[in-house]
Amino acid sequence: MSLTLEDIAQLSSVSRSTVSRVINGDANVREETRRRVLEVIQRNNYQPNLAARQLAAGHTKVIGLVIPAGVGTIFSDPYFAQFTQGLSDACSEKEYSIMLWLASPEYERRMIRRILGSSLVDGIVVLSTLVDDPLVSALHESQMPFILIGSHPSLEVNSVDVDNIEGARLATRHLLSTSPSKIATITGPQNMMVGRERYQGFAQAVTENGRKLEDTLAVEGDFTEMGGYTAMKSLLAAQPQAVFAASDLMATGAMRAIREAGLRIPADIAIAGHDDMPIASQTNPALTTVRQPLGQMGLLTIETLIELIHHPGQPTRRIVLKPELIIRASCGSSPAN
Amino acid sequence: MSLTLEDIAQLSSVSRSTVSRVINGDANVREETRRRVLEVIQRNNYQPNLAARQLAAGHTKVIGLVIPAGVGTIFSDPYFAQFTQGLSDACSEKEYSIMLWLASPEYERRMIRRILGSSLVDGIVVLSTLVDDPLVSALHESQMPFILIGSHPSLEVNSVDVDNIEGARLATRHLLSTSPSKIATITGPQNMMVGRERYQGFAQAVTENGRKLEDTLAVEGDFTEMGGYTAMKSLLAAQPQAVFAASDLMATGAMRAIREAGLRIPADIAIAGHDDMPIASQTNPALTTVRQPLGQMGLLTIETLIELIHHPGQPTRRIVLKPELIIRASCGSSPAN
DNA sequence: CTGAAAGCGCTTACAG
DNA sequence: CTGAAAGCGCTTACAG
Numbered sequence: 001m002s003l004t005l006e007d008i009a010q011l012s013s014v015s016r017s018t019v020s021r022v023i024n025g026d027a028n029v030r031e032e033t034r035r036r037v038l039e040v041i042q043r044n045n046y047q048p049n050l051a052a053r054q055l056a057a058g059h060t061k062v063i064g065l066v067i068p069a070g071v072g073t074i075f076s077d078p079y080f081a082q083f084t085q086g087l088s089d090a091c092s093e094k095e096y097s098i099m100l101w102l103a104s105p106e107y108e109r110r111m112i113r114r115i116l117g118s119s120l121v122d123g124i125v126v127l128s129t130l131v132d133d134p135l136v137s138a139l140h141e142s143q144m145p146f147i148l149i150g151s152h153p154s155l156e157v158n159s160v161d162v163d164n165i166e167g168a169r170l171a172t173r174h175l176l177s178t179s180p181s182k183i184a185t186i187t188g189p190q191n192m193m194v195g196r197e198r199y200q201g202f203a204q205a206v207t208e209n210g211r212k213l214e215d216t217l218a219v220e221g222d223f224t225e226m227g228g229y230t231a232m233k234s235l236l237a238a239q240p241q242a243v244f245a246a247s248d249l250m251a252t253g254a255m256r257a258i259r260e261a262g263l264r265i266p267a268d269i270a271i272a273g274h275d276d277m278p279i280a281s282q283t284n285p286a287l288t289t290v291r292q293p294l295g296q297m298g299l300l301t302i303e304t305l306i307e308l309i310h311h312p313g314q315p316t317r318r319i320v321l322k323p324e325l326i327i328r329a330s331c332g333s334s335p336a337n
Numbered sequence: 338m339s340l341t342l343e344d345i346a347q348l349s350s351v352s353r354s355t356v357s358r359v360i361n362g363d364a365n366v367r368e369e370t371r372r373r374v375l376e377v378i379q380r381n382n383y384q385p386n387l388a389a390r391q392l393a394a395g396h397t398k399v400i401g402l403v404i405p406a407g408v409g410t411i412f413s414d415p416y417f418a419q420f421t422q423g424l425s426d427a428c429s430e431k432e433y434s435i436m437l438w439l440a441s442p443e444y445e446r447r448m449i450r451r452i453l454g455s456s457l458v459d460g461i462v463v464l465s466t467l468v469d470d471p472l473v474s475a476l477h478e479s480q481m482p483f484i485l486i487g488s489h490p491s492l493e494v495n496s497v498d499v500d501n502i503e504g505a506r507l508a509t510r511h512l513l514s515t516s517p518s519k520i521a522t523i524t525g526p527q528n529m530m531v532g533r534e535r536y537q538g539f540a541q542a543v544t545e546n547g548r549k550l551e552d553t554l555a556v557e558g559d560f561t562e563m564g565g566y567t568a569m570k571s572l573l574a575a576q577p578q579a580v581f582a583a584s585d586l587m588a589t590g591a592m593r594a595i596r597e598a599g600l601r602i603p604a605d606i607a608i609a610g611h612d613d614m615p616i617a618s619q620t621n622p623a624l625t626t627v628r629q630p631l632g633q634m635g636l637l638t639i640e641t642l643i644e645l646i647h648h649p650g651q652p653t654r655r656i657v658l659k660p661e662l663i664i665r666a667s668c669g670s671s672p673a674n
Numbered sequence: 675c676t677g678a679a680a681g682c683g684c685t686t687a688c689a690g
Numbered sequence: 691c692t693g694a695a696a697g698c699g700c701t702t703a704c705a706g
Binding site for chain 2: 047050054226
């Protein structure tokens with residue numbers, strides 16, 4: 001039904017080798033020939049069959065995006081949507097397509113095998129959240145080029161990440177600038193690297209400030225609104241004056257708990273979040289938070305992955321982007337806006 | 338590097354035709370032979386090369402998911418994440434993979450061509466929101482099996498949808514049961530089918546109730562929190578006692594505006610939303626809303642699409658699922674919870 | 675700069 | 691029930 005290379009070759013009176021060359025931008029084609037072939041291609045709206053190309057050339061132009069999704073409603077965190085959007089934009093630009101796998105735990109093992117064995121993709125982006133994800137180890141042992149979004153505690157893998165420690169430190173420092181008598185944090189799950197790192201950043205800022213970490217309060221949340229709410233409730237008894245929540249979603253929940261307790265933000269309790277999701281600027285008061293350059297991350301990820309695909313065996317790269325503190329009204333040290 | 342059909346054939350001392358048959362579940366294989374081959378496959382963890390299979394058989398086992406994303410931050414609406422999750426689960430079950438295309442307008446035309454021409458997928462799911470999406474027309478003119486999530490004003494296409502009119506009607510009826518003197522609605526964009534349909538449902542409920550539609554207030558929102566907020570502000574002057582917001586995100590924004598105006602929910606203004614996203618149960622008061630069976634939609638979509646792929650030329654099917662009213666405290670006619 | 679030919683790893687009539 | 695052979699639509703040395 002659709003045209004093949006062969007058809008285009010006949011229509012332009014050249015061999016299919018030549019057509020293939022012009023399609024792939026090979027320099028060894030006379031300018032006039034190239035123009036003629038290109039014209040035929042355009043006129044007939046020809047699209048090469050990707051399966052055939054892959055089989056012959058050993059590569060497709062698609063990359064796999066793996067997101068561990070089974071765990072609760074984490075996938076509905078706007079973070080994933082935003083990152084995916086960034087990645088997708090970058091792929092369009094580079095003429096790659098994205099194969100999406102939302103890994104629910106039950107299918108995980110089977111899925112790894114399918115991904116690796118079926119040679120459907122040239123490379124993989126894993127958005128791994130767990131500290132010691134078997135997916136990452138499996139990928140690491142395979143020959144498949146891949147990039148981990150985040151970090152891994154022990155393995156040397158190519159990764160793109162935002163500096164979570166720095167992000168948490170920025171937010172915590174800002175909270176400390178109002179000299180609260182007691183500061184607390186609602187952490188992310190400690191079996192996730194982001195959860196751990198953001199707690200580390202919090203701890204560093206506290207220590208830098210000349211305080212003892214022991215005098216500090218920490219409750220573990222699960223990155224959901226409800227988790228933030230519950231955590232804040234249990235924190236309330238200790239009467240903190242400042243709280244760093246490791247995600248905006250949790251900050252939102254915490255604000256709800258604070259409001260229900262009849263306390264004012266920031267007068268009674270100052271609060272800061274992390275991620276700068278759309279809602280952050282709409283809460284009341286607007287939420288001080290940390291912005292991650294998600295669009296840039298997507299582009300860097302794809303560029304690095306393509307580099308890896310074309311030139312394997314390079315030294316492992318770890319790219320860490322700087323987060324940015326966004327000051328709003330919830331910490332009290334800025335004009336309410 | 339990885340094994341091929343040929344390797345498996347040699348290892349099990351049969352021809353590759355036979356191996357292919359056992360892999361594809363062809364009945365014409367002696368039971369003993371099948372077992373032996375299967376054993377070799379398992380032991381070597383063999384995965385067929387999908388590109389080769391596609392080239393030979395004319396089909397891959399992947400379906401494309403197209404989501405128009407460029408328009409604002411719509412993609413970060415939890416609705417998309419939830420639907421995608423449902424679709425992904427269904428695909429895992431059926432051993433299909435998902436190719437994801439987030440269509441930003443600039444790339445749209447080019448993308449349609451790539452999708453249709455490259456024969457990368459067996460079928461397509463389009464999550465089209467616009468009333469008259471060129472993507473849908475293009476798909477409709479092609480031979481590619483596809484399912485539209487939503488509805489189309491004029492084209493006869495295979496579609497899976499939730500009854501948006503009914504959903505809006507349920508919510509509006511519930512609001513009317515408290516006999517407000519004046520009822521208003523914050524609609525979705527009227528260039529989207531859901532926006533139009535939910536307004537229709539609102540209008541039907543109002544008319545049913547013996548009221549005149551003209552006595553009613555309607556402001557168009559854009560499905561974001563901010564849009565709901567702005568719309569509610571402009572509605573406030575007219576002092577409605579009840580508001581139906583066409584999405585929970587907009588309802589959240591509207592609640593913020595109401596609160597800022599110093600009014601109480603539901604005492605002064607009752608409010609209902611649509612979608613039952615995670616936040617709906619966490620707002621204060623909890624939001625009455627309409628739940629869509631997204632998981633079921635995903636499964637039905639995949640099943641129907643697979644049916645379409647295997648048996649083309651069937652009469653066009655339109656599957657419409659029933660939404661469910663979730664009564665919470667924001668309408669005042671239930672115990673606060 | 676260009677073409678003829680082999681080959682990528684499968685599936686599928688066709689014969690037996 | 692099984693195998694030999696052709697073919698899917700490309701790419702890529704190899705020769706010229």
